[in-house]
Amino acid sequence: MELLTPTFMFNRSNPQSKDPVKELEDTFQYLLHRTGPLAGLDILQFQGFINTKYADPSADYPDVQYQHIRFAFNDVEATRRVSEVTGFTDEVYKAVFGIPNSKAEIYMPLAVLQRPKSRGTIRLRNKDPLQPPVIDPRYLSHPDDVRVLVEGVRFALRMARSRALRRFEVLPSEERVPACAAQPAGSDEYWACAVRHLATTIYHPVGTCKMGPPSDAAAVVDPRLRVRGVLGLRVVDASVMPAIVTGNINAAVVMIGEKGADLVKEDWLHAGSD
Known part of the structure; x- marks a missing residue:
């Protein structure tokens, strides 16, 4: 499970907007000289692993992985594409992507749950082999999975306050998940609600x-x-x-x-x- 929250904004006066002309120039620079932005490591290539307080001390593996994604200022095309893939409603899209990205470049450290305890089922629908099976993934049915992802959010918030990121004036978006608005902002209850509404499967069933x-x-x-x-x-x-x-x-x-x-x-x- 991957969690598409929290959203951070780069609070700087000259936000980088998506520029199709520059993207074309960067492409030619790479094809001709193997130099430029496309020759380096993009933020998507950075991975990280941590042990939360719920990690098994006797195990030799972490319980949260981080992937990272960044969107240029007002990059509606890219944010819409990600939102459609994850199945977000327009209301959720505006809170997670739309409103923050209309103000600034946004950055998201995506907490990915390792070794989930929830277990789903896959069963035959009937005797007809051509009929699709009945799949019930039962995501987040084990409470420990929710707790670990909440800790993943907490670590991301602490990381944004680190000295390395403070110089970029990275600020968490104040927009809230609409379905979780009744929960106190920033509380474990709020983030647990956000986990249940925003976490999605990723790549590796x-x-x-x-x-x-x-x-x-x-x-x-x-x-x-x-x-x-x-x-x-x-x-x-x-x-x-x-x-x-x-x-x-x-x-x-x-x-x-x-x-x-x-x-x-x-x-x-x-x-x-x-």
Whole structure:
């Protein structure tokens, strides 16, 4: 789960606006000389990980990841695009993006929940294999997931007050999520409400065909990635993960693919030699 809040504004007198001509010049500069803004690291490339007070002290992984996004002053096209992808209503869009971005450049450190405890379900709708399944993600159904994301917001607010960011006069937007307006501003109750209204899934769904022992009734595949009760069928992708890994899943999925290929070769090359 990724949380699209809080929104910070760069309080400076000469905000950077989106300039199509400059974007074209930057593109040619990069293509011709491999220099300029496109040759460097954009803010989107910066990642961070922290342990909140809810992190398991016996574990070797953090519980919140940060991604970052910045919008030029009054960049309606980009903010609208992000809002549409996340399914925000116009009312929420105005509070999170529209009003702050009409005043200044905005920056958002996006808290991403690691190792969520909430568990969803995916079931067959009926006996017709062409019918779409019934998916219930049950996002944030475990209260610990909400608590961790609230702590993620708290850290982002503290980070904005750091010496490194103070020189950019980064100020949190005073606009509030409309559905949470009854909660005291800045309180844990307000941020918990904001989490439930603004958090969204991001990129890496896993575990819909999880691996597990025969004693686990919810396990779909065995340790050799074979679907239980179905002859000749394996699942070799992120859906076999019993629990999501910390951070992005790319490396783990590559490993699953390599292992799956080895298992297929072990079974079928041996069978062919017989």
